[in-house]
Amino acid sequence: MQQMRQGGPPPSPSCSSTSDCFPLSPLNTAAAAAAACGSETSDEPQKHEPTLLSRMRSIVIFYLCYLLCLCLSVACVVCVCVWNSRWRGGFAWDGSALQFNWHPVLMVTGLVVLYGNAAVLYRIPLTWGHNKLPWKLLHAAVMLLALILSIVGLCAVFDFHNAKSTPNLYSLHSWIGIAATALFAMQWVVGMGGFLLPCSPMYLRKLLKPVHVWMGIGILLLSIAACISGINEKLFFVLKGNSGGVQPYSALPPEALLGNSLGVLIFAFGLVVLKILSNYEWQRPDSRPEDMAYTPVLQEENE
């Protein structure tokens, strides 16, 4: 899930390499970039300074968005953990409601927060001057961790349902959630084979890239829809107001406010990730469609 835009026009001819175009990359300094950018084709030197300024501004805005993304990540994980430990009684693995509590925690942490952060990894300008291979491996590793947490999160709810003889996979929430996890598993295996194995041919990478990108975005949107419908469903289940001391959902007790706020935070996180992924200027330069050689990673990355 490295880029969102496909089939765009070629890049500006004014910057010939990563270090020319991205002054905050470790390959270069801002002063050197100021001299290099635009010097090849432009005959209007007075225009260089605004170009550099706009690039610097773009990078500053990126880091603000990325900071927001990290803050929302922490807020989502803290919220879902506090909700399930403080209001839902904590955690266990015994088929009880305490085992169910792992489900929201692991799905939000894995399928949303880790997944979203792994997706935007290539966008961090400080990584652009480095060999791409370690970042590809980190992307694959964080995605694998996200996938494992999601699968354990599904096991938690299946065990809980089975212990209560409740059927699985009947609600729209479960359909959306299982589709997200199944597509994620498929995406990881195909991504691993297609983009990390040295034997993967160029034409296959070229064919896979747009599918990988769009499947990645689709999975993120499925995850967010599953989380929002799941939180809504859970709050209606547990806040019925018919047992002593429990206020109904409609009275908006503190637990309902926390759950609703978690949903809002998850949505905001998804929107920030989508914003980071869709901005062409924030793509790693050698991952842009017009720059990709599509040679096997283990050959191209270590040159």
Next chain:
Amino acid sequence: MQQMRQGGPPPSPSCSSTSDCFPLSPLNTAAAAAAACGSETSDEPQKHEPTLLSRMRSIVIFYLCYLLCLCLSVACVVCVCVWNSRWRGGFAWDGSALQFNWHPVLMVTGLVVLYGNAAVLYRIPLTWGHNKLPWKLLHAAVMLLALILSIVGLCAVFDFHNAKSTPNLYSLHSWIGIAATALFAMQWVVGMGGFLLPCSPMYLRKLLKPVHVWMGIGILLLSIAACISGINEKLFFVLKGNSGGVQPYSALPPEALLGNSLGVLIFAFGLVVLKILSNYEWQRPDSRPEDMAYTPVLQEENE
């Protein structure tokens, strides 16, 4: 909500005008475009044919996506109408459950289907050769219709709740849904003032455009999340299996299958709309960031 990509590189220098770049536009024929595209800067005439072919392919793929978008639109509206008329008893405006039935029908039709179709209006290549003003007016008119249907849909559920003395706006579904409608109303008013009034200055349009685009995408995603959580909630409410002859949701009776399928169709529709909006090649050429003069519409459009 005319485009998704912002801040990209300048366009390829090989096509100097709309009619050069888009051979299926009424301004031009494929043969004329074949001669025109790339002729200004390229000194390799043998490369012209593949460029034209790739543009033709892009337009064919657009129309396939657009056809899918239209089919999903019809399927969503048919599904939600059949669900509420066949399984939920039909429609009325008397504070009863029959009044509530207007809510899903109007929200899906207005906030999802009409909204999504109005958003992709500018992408239809057959409109590119025409004056943009009528399409802007159509975009604004369909969005207004979508907004009115959404507001009436909200009135339906508020009336129903008030008649039963049920509180409003406490669930996560309602928070997401009201945020979508409120932002939509704000977006329409600001869009009308910013892009359709002749007195709106250039700098304001330039400032508004990326906000309009991102707010538009955010509203679509909010609408889809609201629909999926709402369908899920409604099916749990009505399919409890405790009244004679009604199977529980967990037994997946035909109504549950239809409701779940409606959720899947709405998600698929949203993904297709997002795909159409995010492809740079499918943007109306004079709406692309690098081509926009940002002069007041009523002046620029009628030149």
